[in-house]
Amino acid sequence: MDKHTQLPARLYDIRKRVEGFAREYGLDFFDTIFEVLGFDEINMVAAYGGFPNRYPHWRFGMEYERLSKGYEYGLSKIYEMVINNDPSYAYLLESNMDVDQKLVMAHVFGHVDFFKNNFMFRHTNRKMMDAMANHATRVRRYQDKLGVEMVEDFIDRTLSLENLIDYQSPYVKRRPDRAAADAEAEDARQVAKGFETEREYMRTYINPPAFLEAQQRRLDEEAARKKKFPERPERDVLLFLLENAPLERWEHDVLSIIREEAYYFAPQGQTKIMNEGWATYWHSKIMTEKALDASEIIDYADHHSGTLATHPGQLNPYKLGVELWRDVEDRWNKGRFGKEYDDCDSFEERRRWDKKLGLGRQKIFEVRKHCNDVTFIDEFLSLEFCLDQKLFTFGYNEKHQRWEIMEREFKKVKEKLLHMLTNFGQPLIAVEDGNFENRGELYLVHKHDGVDLKLDYARDTLRNVQSLWRRPVNLHSKVEGRGMLFRYDGKEHTDRRAEL
Incomplete structure (x- = not known):
């Protein structure tokens, strides 16, 4: 049928x-x-x-x-x-x-x-309709067993953390292979040699096997204490919590559901x-x-004009996207690319440039396959396009108490747009240490990019991470140019000056 x-x-x-x-x-x-x-x-x-x-x-x-x-x-x-x-x-x-x-x-x-x-969608689950229904069944089962409020409260906390994933991890290899890592660790392992002796026949008497074993254990324990945990900063905070937080079985399952769905929806935002x-x-x-x-x-x-309408204070992805696709097609049809075109200094000559190559359709299909929003904007947003579309940045003028156009300069407009799109404009947070100051505390680091964290959001996030880690959680960031360490121990928030 x-x-x-x-x-x-x-x-x-x-x-x-x-x-x-x-x-x-x-x-x-x-x-x-x-x-x-x-x-x-x-x-x-x-x-x-x-x-x-x-x-x-x-x-x-x-x-x-x-x-x-x-x-x-x-x-x-x-x-x-x-x-x-x-x-x-x-x-x-x-x-x-x-x-x-x-x-x-x-x-x-x-x-x-x-x-x-x-390429951004290649890792996504193509049977997500079934997976979503399965997720719903599992959560309903936990609600029937444990109560709606307990499960819903846990989902509330985990949803506030769903953006603490590594958006690039499906496309790059962050972690070494387990076998290779084990072999590397074995090669770097210190071996107990015992006391030195010039007479080989005396070695087993001076360094009996039991003594060497005890010495090796001490070396291994010392190396374990010095070993970083995690070995390298972990951008996927939810994965780190799944692997290391003392979660109950149902909490682990629900958190894995939230993380799986976050990774499924991420390419649509990117x-x-x-x-x-x-x-x-x-x-x-x-x-x-x-x-x-x-x-x-x-x-x-x-109806089409309504779709492409631009409203004050908002970026219309339909409008920007379709105009940029048309511009790419037009540029490759006319040959407006390559060294010869880039070296041309005459604005009028660039406007009239047309080699009638007809490569536009082929180019847009190629771009559709290999780019995301950041690389699309970075590669194809040109000065001419910016001028034609009258793009600008705006901000609030404290002196005049009103919103004003801040910049029309091409470079500033492009930087602002790329900043908005990189990591969805959200802060980059990574797990730096899972045993901070040897007290079992979690230490997170904010990669500061010139924009301070919203402190109320940061404190709420610390509270929710701590509820999963069950131990105090620390976050290092910068506020007004000064390093700050924020800490939540399950009862109160504290902060102090601290430089990396």
Whole structure:
């Protein structure tokens, strides 16, 4: 039986046409299952992050209320939702016009092509629909056994720590192989030699086996005390807690669920601009060149312009993404790259530059495969693009008591944008020592990048980490240029001056 026949015949025909257009353009995507939902159902699914089943927690209900009120008051409307899965699942709003359904389907096929081919998603679980249902079953089992409040309180604390993972660990090798590490440790091991003697036949009398064994034990114990724990800073704080914190079995399982889901969702945040821009590029291409009927043009233009609208104080990933994709395609079509172009000093000549290479389509497919938002912006955000899009940074002027444009300089704008995207603009925290000052305390270090921590957030985070570690937790950071050590021992917060 064809799994897509659940769609009404009218939508099924639209789906087949739009899918055909997408494949004609070269998009390569997983099989995609569309489901039609009413606004109340789609809000429920959206509150669960696009999944029909998640573990029970109050934040999903809060999100549902927010989405429902936004729809009822006409403030927001969910047009499309798609899940990185194989097969992929996407949702259509029942009340949408046919032109909107076409737009959504074209947009979805762009997303699924990106999910399937971008390197950031290669490590993700392609059967996450099943995994989420499994997570929900496990958490409900613990709630039935231990009580809702105990389990929900633990989830509250772990959710506040879900960003303390190593976002790059799926793509780089942080830890050496266990066998290689053991061999290296064995090579570096000090061997007990006992007392020296010039007469070889006296060696076993001066250094009997029992004496050498006792001396070797002392050397091994001394080396164990000096050995760092962990041996190198551990960016994945949740993994360190899973491996070393004295958690109960159910706590360990729930924390592993939170960590697994955090790693699943991370690539979507790391490619938000690229992904939304890619889907928008292809829905606009498919709609304007293939799928639109004459009677639908005005409605499409109205809704498409709403998607790309830029609001004060907000970065629209759809707008920035699609414009940058179009710019990359245009530059490679016209040959605006390479040493000759970069060495050209004439702004007017660069504007008129056109070698008619026609490499744009090939280039954007290559970029789609190999980049994330940081590398995409770093590599392709050019001075000309910045000027054309009128990009700037803004901030609050204390003197004038108002928000103002701070910088239009290309370098400053690009640095600000990259800073926002690196690690999602969140602080970089690593476990430096699991036996701080030989007292079994946890020592965390904040890699200061010029932005101080929010101290109320930092103290709440320390409290939640301490509840898992069961021993005092320390955090080293800088405040106004001075090194500070924050400590929470389970009862009170303290801080003192301390330099690294």
